[in-house]
Amino acid sequence: MARLLLISNSTVHQRGYLDHVEDELHDFLESPARVVFVPFALYDRNRYAAQVAARLAKVGYEMTSVHDFSNPQRAIMEADAVFVGGGNTFRLLKGLYEWNLLESIRQTVMAGMPYIGSSAGSIVACPTLKTTKDMPVVQPPSFDALGLVRFQISPHYLDPDPLSTHMGESQEQRILQYLEENEAPVVGLREGGFLRVEGESICLKGSAGARVFRRGHQPVEVSPGASLEGLLAFHAVEALAS
């Protein structure tokens, strides 16, 4: 059974790194535990890994970074959990391809190893990176990502500002463009929110609601505590409709 904790953002305004999910993290993954970190979303991997290791040590997790191993696939398979950090989604996915890690992460997580993702790390758990807001600063060989879940996440979801005079598209307009071209539903995950996935169950948690976008439907607001597996089971819905 796949178990995932998919976080919109690692740092909430005026709080420290991962502070807002510390309780949830402990509930999701018993300490002590050995966590393997994927640092590819930021340019300086050593610095990023050191910062996250220090933070996780405080809550009882021993962290090693996948880029420090000569056999990174084995590092994934031998860990108690994997944590994929945020940053630039294109850089992260390109790194996963270059290090040949997609298949080992997919197999290990589908076999039950807990997956923790934050921001870009939450997006790459989805079928593709197509709902990122990041700049495409590097080109990965494919937009296909881990596909650990069957929906897309759009993290750092920002509601349109009714007072704005800016003419660039809002995040909602961009997601609607995504749905012009793609089938998988999208969870617009506001800052402070996160999804806890336990097999077929998908629960929205945290301090913020989310907005769910599905092809051919009006967007739906959901509140923390809501179960999303019904809304997001688009294959079942499509099958019924046809």
Next chain:
Amino acid sequence: MARLLLISNSTVHQRGYLDHVEDELHDFLESPARVVFVPFALYDRNRYAAQVAARLAKVGYEMTSVHDFSNPQRAIMEADAVFVGGGNTFRLLKGLYEWNLLESIRQTVMAGMPYIGSSAGSIVACPTLKTTKDMPVVQPPSFDALGLVRFQISPHYLDPDPLSTHMGESQEQRILQYLEENEAPVVGLREGGFLRVEGESICLKGSAGARVFRRGHQPVEVSPGASLEGLLAFHAVEALAS
């Protein structure tokens, strides 16, 4: 000599489509003229082309859309100017590849045919699409674009909001990530601004300043009327420094 009019955005707040560049457009391209339009950035090409044709007809240009031709390469070569409209940059670039238009546009523009680009249409005039803020809703075969100029544009440039509690990256932070991975300088083109390129000359015009980002330098503010060819001649600067 390449001639380009590269617009940050087609519609300024509380004005109509292209209203803010109408005078400049007339100065750039004498009417009457036959303009060939590239509609690939929006999903509904027929509707997009009809809207733009109606607008351009009012100012004396006869517009046809490249997607209506059985020989679109020839349509490009026989027009007086090409206009590449805004929308989603990934969709636009994918369309240019699918319709096999990159080389004919490149050759024709480098031979002197005026190029007008708006938003996504301005980005694809650059070496790559790597400075777009759009969602990667479809995957083009490559991020390489037309390369009509040697710098990048980041349109709809928005300054960081000092009062924001949002933790997602600002456009400036995203551009700095681009420069961690890439060499070409970036013009953050605010709404209302546009660039007029005449061979080696690059002039910022319109109602808004721009912010120029170069690897290894502090960002520089430039005002309408400024000549940017010195700032953007990064090959020359790199050569001198080495």
